[in-house]
Amino acid sequence: MPDTDVLERLERTAVRTDDDVVDLVVALLEKPVRRQCWVLFLSERGIPVQLVLPVADLPYQPDDQVDDFGALVEDVVRQVAAAEVVLAWERPGATGLFPVDWEWVDAMACTLDEHGVRLRGQVVVHDDGASMVELDDDEPVTAAAA
Numbered sequence: 001m002p003d004t005d006v007l008e009r010l011e012r013t014a015v016r017t018d019d020d021v022v023d024l025v026v027a028l029l030e031k032p033v034r035r036q037c038w039v040l041f042l043s044e045r046g047i048p049v050q051l052v053l054p055v056a057d058l059p060y061q062p063d064d065q066v067d068d069f070g071a072l073v074e075d076v077v078r079q080v081a082a083a084e085v086v087l088a089w090e091r092p093g094a095t096g097l098f099p100v101d102w103e104w105v106d107a108m109a110c111t112l113d114e115h116g117v118r119l120r121g122q123v124v125v126h127d128d129g130a131s132m133v134e135l136d137d138d139e140p141v142t143a144a145a146a
Helices: 004-011 018-028 066-080 099-114
Strands: 036-042 048-055 084-090 119-126 129-132
Touching: 018 036, 018 084, 018 119, 018 129, 036 066, 048 066, 066 099, 084 099, 099 119
Parallel strands: 084 119
Antiparallel strands: 036 048, 036 084, 119 129
């Protein structure tokens, strides 16, 4: 269950740093339960918009429907007047990213860019907590995905 005190504070606090992004995601998603993506929306001032979009039942690997996902995010960004988004990749398992995780990170970064959606960052929520996805971290986990 999310920490409501932290959530209330974060709802009024601008997300300025990568640590702020991770804190917001952790307040919403304490522990990973299943593989899915959460889209968080931020206002022009960096304040979280009170809407979170969970996207479950994604294919294991990105496919031609990634563009549909990007279009959906673009549409919601317009509807809620968000300035940027955060993608939180919930998945049980190890801290490091698996090759398929990198495929999703790359595919969504590209499709959001094509749809004109500013991506504030991507966070992976794993068994040991959560961490910002660093695009220059090219050492994926090679064990079987959870």
